[in-house]
Amino acid sequence: MTTNHIERLDDALIRPGRVDRQVLFQLADQKMSSRLFCTVFKRSDGDQRITGKEFDNETIERLAGEFAAKVPDQVFRPAEILLSFLLERRQSPTDAVADVEDWVAKASKERGKVNSYARERATLNPTDSFEDIVESTQAQNA
Numbered sequence: 001m002t003t004n005h006i007e008r009l010d011d012a013l014i015r016p017g018r019v020d021r022q023v024l025f026q027l028a029d030q031k032m033s034s035r036l037f038c039t040v041f042k043r044s045d046g047d048q049r050i051t052g053k054e055f056d057n058e059t060i061e062r063l064a065g066e067f068a069a070k071v072p073d074q075v076f077r078p079a080e081i082l083l084s085f086l087l088e089r090r091q092s093p094t095d096a097v098a099d100v101e102d103w104v105a106k107a108s109k110e111r112g113k114v115n116s117y118a119r120e121r122a123t124l125n126p127t128d129s130f131e132d133i134v135e136s137t138q139a140q141n142a
Contacts, residue, residue, distance in 0.1 A: 004135070027074040028081055034068040036078060040086045041093040055093055063093045070100045076107065 001019065003009060013019075028036070041060045055063070071081065085103050089096040 025077070028071065028076050028078045029073045030068040030071070032078055033071040033081060034064040036082050036086060037064040037067045037093070037096070040082070040090050041096075060093060063097050067097050067100055070097070071104060072108075075104075080107070 006014070006022070014022075038060060041055065041063070042057050043054070084107070085100065086096060089099060
């Protein structure tokens with residue numbers, strides 16, 4: 001079960017025995033961005049991938065630091081960074097580092113449009129939460 005508004009759920013629905021664990025998914029910070037980068041690009045022992053130019057794990061960690069420094073803290077969800085950016089560039093960690101600033105600018109600009117539209121809609125329909133409007137707007141624009 002997932003929700004963005006646990007406070008709206010009936011207590012009987014989330015009592016112990018029905019929901020045994022609650023996990024809060026937060027926006028990515030520098031540490032999370034770096035870990036995502038390493039997850040995508042580091043090679044493990046026995047990894048059989050052939051991806052062209054190979055990088056040792058020390059180089060990947062250095063590039064991960066550069067990457068994370070270019071991604072603003074607490075702005076993007078980890079899934080956005082992973083699915084919308086890193087996996088599309090999984091063949092080249094250097095391309096990921098080089099392209100991330102453009103991606104951040106484009107994604108931030110798009111998010112600004114969505115948030116502006118959501119605020120406008122919220123004034124017209126005050127029963128919707130801001131988060132609900134943003135999510136529905138993003139789903140419509142996808």
